[in-house]
Amino acid sequence: MENENIEKHTHSEEDQHYKLHRAEVLLAKLQESESRLQLAIDSTKLGTWDWNRERGKVYWSAECKRILGLRAEDHISFQEFLERIDIADRSDVKDKVREIANGSNEGHIDVRYKVRRFDDDSLRWIRIQGTVFVENKTLTRFIGTMLDITDTIQAGERNALLAAIIASSNDAIVGKTTEGIITSWNNAAQKMFGYAPEEIIGESVMKIIPEDRKEEEHYILSKLRNGESVEHYETRRRTKAGQLIDVSLTISPIKDDSDNIIGISKIARDITERKQEEKRKNDFVAMVSHELKTPLTSILLYAQLLVKKSTKVEDTSFLNMSTKIEAYVKRMISMITDYLGLSRIEDGKINIQKTHFALKPLADEVMEEARLISSNHTLEIVGRESVEVFADREKMRQVLINLVGNAIKYSPLGGPVTLGWESALDKLRVYVKDEGLGVTPEDQTKLFQRFYRVNDDDRQNIAGFGIGLYLVSELLRLHGSTIAVDSKLGEGSVFYFHLDPKIS
Known part of the structure; x- marks a missing residue:
């Protein structure tokens, strides 16, 4: 009997220990669960x-x-x-x-x-x-x-506002993947290109790009994949009806919070009407310039004849006046030539006919003409006489006349103007140097834009239309070269470019 009681007591203690241990395990699990819950909440x-x-x-x-x-x-x-x-x-x-x-x-x-x-x-x-x-x-x-x-x-409100702006914009706003697949298409895009969203979303953007412009899209996509943007890129696109329209594109990469590129945003503005207006204006300028150039050429011939006859007249004022007439007629013809060149460049009708020619005789012609319009500048030519270049001689004449003319015009107090050339590795560096007004770094970035003129007190009375340097830039581009400038305000400028030489 006593053994039975001992046995029962032992079992009771074991049972209590087990229950206590079980309670401790459950409590530990509960505390662990609460800790996990608190971590999740935090x-x-x-x-x-x-x-x-x-x-x-x-x-x-x-x-x-x-x-x-x-x-x-x-x-x-x-x-x-x-x-x-x-x-x-x-x-x-x-x-x-x-x-x-x-x-x-x-x-x-x-x-x-x-x-x-x-x-x-x-x-x-x-x-x-x-x-x-x-x-x-x-x-x-x-x-x-x-x-x-x-x-x-607030993000929802911003997104709603952005969606409203996109929907009501007059510019076509298109979203696409980095592979060029269209993902969004606003109302203006439908109006501009003729495709409804359900027709174009999921399609390649190549659907609205003309055959002769396919390569430029690959170029644009490669820039965007590198995180670069493209602003005010003027090109042409094809509508659903097959009509070609002129557009100005601003294209930017779309990035996530980690700065990864996840898409592309394209804004397209229809500039067809503006382009047509520009063409009408250029056609008019070309027509007027052509009509003016014919009588001016005749006037120039008569002026040159007068100059020759004047050398036999004792009165020197007669020779001076005849020389001035010749200079101003040449200046007008040069301006008209620039206008015609501008019109042809914009129409894509300008031809470059490269030949080998000596640079020194061309430089002599340019400086001789410059002397007719300048009396207080020292004009100098620096460079080897044996140098020949491979370029379009008439276009190079136009380039140098513009650069030397600008150097004279923007050195109103006179001073030296140098037209020179020198070897630069396998190229020939041609330059025009002056000690005139100079150009600020900010203006230097815009100098070669069409119709751009520096606006300051020193230049307000200097005539010009802002097409000379633009024309120079375009003519050199067609030669595979570029115009550059080194300048300091108040100290002068050096304009230069590179050509392929031929040393004879």
């Missing part, structure tokens, strides 16, 4: 709150207090919280709370509204999700979460 920036009828107070987590602009030691009642709700939302929220308080059923709520922070009174959007617990038809507990959704709301 990672989502969720605040938690808990109202208990027995306790009569509201527990606000640290994240809730941060959202509401409270310090860690601050405590507020539910009523104080309600008073911080924006006045526009307050009555609706209070009605909802009253409905919950008077209710007899458990349930879930999910509401969004604005609150004013306690610390700086700033307005923040929050989302409240909670569960109501009821016992014996009485509200006993109300727990839930709080999340600051201000950034999400």
Whole structure:
């Protein structure tokens, strides 16, 4: 009997130890589960709150207090919280709370509204999700979460505004992948190109690109994949009806938060009407220039004849006047030649006929003509007489006349003007140097744009149309060269370019 009692007592102790161990394991798992839950809550920036009828107070987590602009030691009642709700939302929220308080059923709520922070009174959007617990038809507990959704709301508003701007824009706005597949297509794109969104989205952008422009799209895509943008690129595109239209494109890469390129945005502006207007203007200028050039050529011949006859007249003023007439007629012919050249370049009708020719005789012609319009400049030619170049002689004459003429014009106080050339590796560097007004670094970047003129007090009385340097730039481009400038304001300028030489 005694053994049986000992045995029962031993089993009872073992059973208690097992239950205690089991309870400890369960408690440890519960604590681990709570820790994981807290980590999950912290990672989502969720605040938690808990109202208990027995306790009569509201527990606000640290994240809730941060959202509401409270310090860690601050405590507020539910009523104080309600008073911080924006006045526009307050009555609706209070009605909802009253409905919950008077209710007899458990349930879930999910509401969004604005609150004013306690610390700086700033307005923040929050989302409240909670569960109501009821016992014996009485509200006993109300727990839930709080999340600051201000950034999400504002991002949504910005996206809605951006979508409205895109939809109402007069410019075609097209989204595409880095492979050129169209992903978005606004109303203006439909109007411009004739394709409805359902017809074109998912298709390659090559569908609206003419055959002779396919390669430029590959070039543009390669630049964008490298993170570069393309601005005001003028080209042509094909509509659904097969019509070619002139467009100006601004194309940018679309990047995610990690700066990865995830797409391409293209804005296209129809400039067909502008191009047609420019063509009409150029045609008119070309026609007028041509009509003027014919009589001026005759006047020049008569002026040159007068100069020859004047050398036999004792009165030197007669020779001076005849020489001036010749100089001004040549200047007018040079301007008209520039206008005609500009028109031909824009129409793509200018031809380059390269030959080998000696540079020195051409330089002599250019400087001789320059002497007719300048009396207080020292004109100098520097370079080996044996040098020949491979270029279009007449186009090079036009380039050098413009550069030397500019050097004289923008050195109003006189001084030296040098036309020279020198070897530069396997090229010949041709330059025109002056000690005139000089150009700022900012203006240097725009000098070779069509119709661009430096606007300052020193130049306001100097005549010009801003086409000479543009023409120089284009003629050299057609030769496979580029014009460049080194200049300091008040010290002068050096304009230079490179040609293929032939040393005889």
